[in-house]
Amino acid sequence: xxxxxxxxxxxxxxxxxxxxxxxxxxxxxxxxxxxxxxxxxxxxxxxxxxxxxxxxxxxxxxxxxxxxxxxxxxxxxxxxxxxxxxxxxxxxxxxxxxxxxxxxxxxxxxxxxxxxxxxxxxxxxxxxxxxxxxxxxxxxxxxxxxxxxxxxxxxxxxxxxxxxxxxxxxxxxxxxxxxxxxxxxxxxxxxxxxxxxxxxxxxxxxxxxxxxxxxxxxxxxxxxxxxxxxxxxxxxxxxxxxxxxxxxxxxxxxxxxxxxxxxxxxxxxxxxxxxxxxxxxxxxxxxxxxxxxxxxxxxxxxxxxxxxxxxxxxxxxxxxxxxx
Ligand code: NAD
Ligand code: UDP
Numbered sequence: 001x002x003x004x005x006x007x008x009x010x011x012x013x014x015x016x017x018x019x020x021x022x023x024x025x026x027x028x029x030x031x032x033x034x035x036x037x038x039x040x041x042x043x044x045x046x047x048x049x050x051x052x053x054x055x056x057x058x059x060x061x062x063x064x065x066x067x068x069x070x071x072x073x074x075x076x077x078x079x080x081x082x083x084x085x086x087x088x089x090x091x092x093x094x095x096x097x098x099x100x101x102x103x104x105x106x107x108x109x110x111x112x113x114x115x116x117x118x119x120x121x122x123x124x125x126x127x128x129x130x131x132x133x134x135x136x137x138x139x140x141x142x143x144x145x146x147x148x149x150x151x152x153x154x155x156x157x158x159x160x161x162x163x164x165x166x167x168x169x170x171x172x173x174x175x176x177x178x179x180x181x182x183x184x185x186x187x188x189x190x191x192x193x194x195x196x197x198x199x200x201x202x203x204x205x206x207x208x209x210x211x212x213x214x215x216x217x218x219x220x221x222x223x224x225x226x227x228x229x230x231x232x233x234x235x236x237x238x239x240x241x242x243x244x245x246x247x248x249x250x251x252x253x254x255x256x257x258x259x260x261x262x263x264x265x266x267x268x269x270x271x272x273x274x275x276x277x278x279x280x281x282x283x284x285x286x287x288x289x290x291x292x293x294x295x296x297x298x299x300x301x302x303x304x305x306x307x308x309x310x311x312x313x314x315x316x317x318x319x320x321x322x323x324x
Contacts, residue, residue, distance in 0.1 A: 002226070004233040006031035011069065011114075012128040013061055013105055014078030016043030017176070019119070022225045023076060024048065030229070035069060037061070038221045041093075042081045046182055061101035062093075065108040074232050075109040077102055078119040080154075083148065084275070085190030091149035098153030099160065106164045108173070113193045115171040117213045117232045120158055122178040122245065123151040127279040131144035135176065135241045135286035145277040162239070173231045176244025178284050182221030182304065193218065196256055197308050200263035209276030212253030215281045219246040219308070220299035237292065243284035262305050 010027055014020040015036030020043070027034045028051070036048060039060040044315050048054050057069060080097050081087045087094040102118065109116040125133045126141030133139075141151045161172045181193040188194070198207045227244035231237065253269075260267040289295045 001131065002030055002229040002233045004235070005074070005229060008032045008073040009035065009071070009073045010232070011035045011037060011073045011108075012188070013076065013101075014080065015041065016045060016047055016056075016121070016183070018082070018186070018195065019221060020076075020078040020180070021047035021184060022221050023078065023228055024051070024054075026225050026229055028295055035072060037065070037069070038079065042083070042086050042189075044184075044186075045206060061104050062096045063120055064104050065249050066126045071112045075105055075114050075116045076119070076228065076232065077105045077116065079105075080119070080150075080288070081191040082121070083186075083191050087150040088146055091146070092156075093141065094149040095152060095153045098150070099156045102157035102160055106161060106170070110168055110170055111171075115232065116161070116173070117228060118157060118161055118172065118174045119228075120154050120174050120176045121150070122176055122242075122282055122284065123147065124155050124158065124176060125279075125282070126151055127277065128281060130169070131281045132247065132283040132285040133243070135243060135288055137314045142277050147277045154199060158241070159236065165239050173237050173239070174241040175244045176233055176241065176284075177224060178219055178282065179216045180219050180221050180224040180245070181272060181308060183251070183307055184221075185308065186217060187312065192216070192252060192255060193305070193308060194312075196259040197263070197305070197312055200259050200265050201312060203265060205268040205270035206256045206260065207253070207272050208253060208256055208269045209272045209278065210252075211271070212256060212269070213251050214274075214278060215249045215251050215283065216255075217246040217249050217283050218255070218301055219244070219297050219303035223297035223299050227289065227295045230295050240292060242288050243286060244289060244295075245284045245286075247284055247286050248301065249281075249283040250301075258301060258307060262302060262309060
């Protein structure tokens with residue numbers, strides 16, 4: 001199914017980021033030509049350094065896209081900081097990236113008659129009052145809270161894209177991505193997987209926020225990328241909004257146990273305050289992903305975590321930053 005994407009010219013906004021750079025690798029493997037657009041705010045040129053003559057455009061999507069990019073068949077919008085530490089550091093920039101940036105990319109897609117895939121997020125469900133969350137759930141977002149720049153920015157972007165579909169009959173699809181992890185996550189981005197892996201490798205206590213009873217489902221990046229490819233490649237999906245993530249729910253405390261066991265250290269934890277507005281539960285209903293994309297994740301948590309541990313142990317830049 002994803003072979004439909006071969007020979008297509010595909011703009012990947014945010015292609016120097018964690019998920020975006022894996023998507024670029026997968027597109028190349030399928031025979032597509034990615035055009036990477038990024039302002040390197042949270043991305044890293046090193047994630048693209050193995051590519052043979054990549055087309056990279058340094059550009060901030062809050063400004064209209066340069067016409068010099070030329071026509072493309074498909075636009076992926078992954079350009080937005082995703083880690084709470086990053087998106088809360090400059091909330092206005094996050095908001096503008098999400099809303100103005102999505103507008104600029106959609107306009108570019110419209111001009112070129114291109115299909116578009118938007119990376120939305122499980123954060124549109126906020127701190128959900130129902131679980132699992134299906135795509136029809138409208139969510140419980142604290143619109144004035146410290147996460148709102150991201151949550152409401154992504155919600156506004158979804159609204160904008162639905163209006164682009166209604167106004168111009170554009171072929172736009174929306175992936176609501178749930179917690180994704182894997183190699184190339186930044187060691188210091190503050191998210192729970194890199195924090196715990198780093199702390200375990202350093203022999204330090206794992207910083208558990210609250211009592212660690214809040215839940216998440218962790219999806220390995222290769223699975224998330226496969227879902228994004230199917231969403232971009234397949235015909236007949238105009239206007240589809242679909243959850244992409246793992247539905248294996250676990251507490252943050254149980255993640256700490258798993259990481260310590262895999263690194264081979266006794267579990268020591270440090271109790272920390274629960275961040276403001278931290279969702280207490282999160283789990284996708286994947287019925288639609290299965291029905292419409294024929295997709296569900298397949299990587300068990302232990303094997304995915306082993307990949308991250310190996311990456312943190314092997315990458316020389318990461319090794320330099322680790323105090324071991
Ligand atoms: P990331 O921060 O690693 O990647 C984002 C990329 O976008 C970076 O390369 C960054 O430099 C670039 N970028 C940011 N602002 C930009 C701007 N104004 N103009 C151009 N480029 C810009 O994040 P990620 O984890 O790879 O997430 C990618 C996308 O997936 C994001 O849209 C995010 O909201 C979404 N998402 C990710 C997760 C996850 O668990 N990783 C979960 C839900 C949604
Ligand atoms: N968390 C934690 N310790 C950490 C980092 C995060 O207990 O060192 C918790 C955080 O409070 C949240 C969950 O882990 O409940 C996932 O956090 P992350 O920042 O990875 O992603 P989120 O789902 O909040 O966007």
